[in-house]
Amino acid sequence: MTLARVIGTVVSTVKHPDYRGLKLFVVQPVDETGRDSGASFLAVDVVQAGVGDLVLVISEGNGARQIFQKPILPIRSVIVGVVDAVFVEPGARASEVP
Secondary structure (H helix, E strand, O other): OEEEEEEEEEOOOOOOHHHOOOEEEEEEEEOOOOOEOOOOEEEEEOOOOOOOOEEEEEEOHHHHHHHHOOOOOOOOEEEEEEOOOOOOOOOOOHHHOO
16 A cells, blocks of 8 residues: 555546546655655546545555456556545654554
């Protein structure tokens, strides 16, 4: 699971049928302090997130297939939660953050 910030939307008039009716966002992975952490990527939204929201993203096909209950699905990354706050214990290193 990846902590990320929604930084943009994707609009497409021609798309795979499995993407119809779904919102597609550009998300930027961030660390626990909110700093960019890696390259941005696309993710389908299932939780009504919006640009600027801090979100949780799963990025593996099996999880996406389970969420959409389809045995074959051309979707890899799915926004599965909107994060209200991130709390890190004082002195904890990033590798120790659950």
